[in-house]
Amino acid sequence: MRRLLVVAGTLVMAYAVIGAARDPHRLGILVFLAAVLVLHDALFLPLVLAGGALIDRFVPPAGRPGARLTGVVGLAVAVVAVPLAIGPLPGPYLWGTLLILVVTVAGRKGIERLRAGRRGRAHG
Template sequence: MTAARVALAVAGLALLGYGLHGWLTEQPGEVTGRVVFLAAGVAAHDLVALPLVLTAGALTARFVPPAARIPVQAALAVSATVTVVALPFVIGAGRVADNPSAFPRAYGPGLLWVLAVVWLAAAVWAALRVRRPRPREDR
């Protein structure tokens, strides 16, 4: 390992230790809730997100032409990420009746516009990949 890598590893471990110390000592009564929250995140990833990603990848590999696979997979990944981030705003989680300025926009149509742009970009990218001549592989 180079000296730079060792320095970065030491700095990363120091920051990790500092964060863990703060996490455990700031409000000690909430440690159990935090551990449960982290465990739920790991379980949600392994039991929900991972099977969805694997299924989408398998379906993409089976039904999408090879030239368009990468753009479609990229658009699926971006769409999933944007939707997960925007979903609390779209459903109005945390909205209170006495503060209408908390969610001042129509987030559902905004999400649809973002997804439309993502898929339009993927379609253009796929079209360019289909039109580009590929080098032949000699066997």
């Protein structure tokens, strides 16, 4: 699974680099990418690390993978949605955001059940 994710990530990055190289507004793209890098390292990464520390402190070991998944996806959705939510949020965007959050919570529950089932079979 990890190899598949690495290949998929590499293909997405290659697509982005090729698209950026062909765009006539290269300076604007470079400024945007620099801003994204700074925001990632100055805001998003410290929040993820702090959230991970809180999860390790307060969530029992069995629930940590699901809590981490929900926390990271929820934070990513919030970082994108909060600036847009300041103004009026178009209907499709609002429903898409809610769908992402619902799928994340359902995925978290699925991971917890899957892990609980594996532990039950290993000891049974």
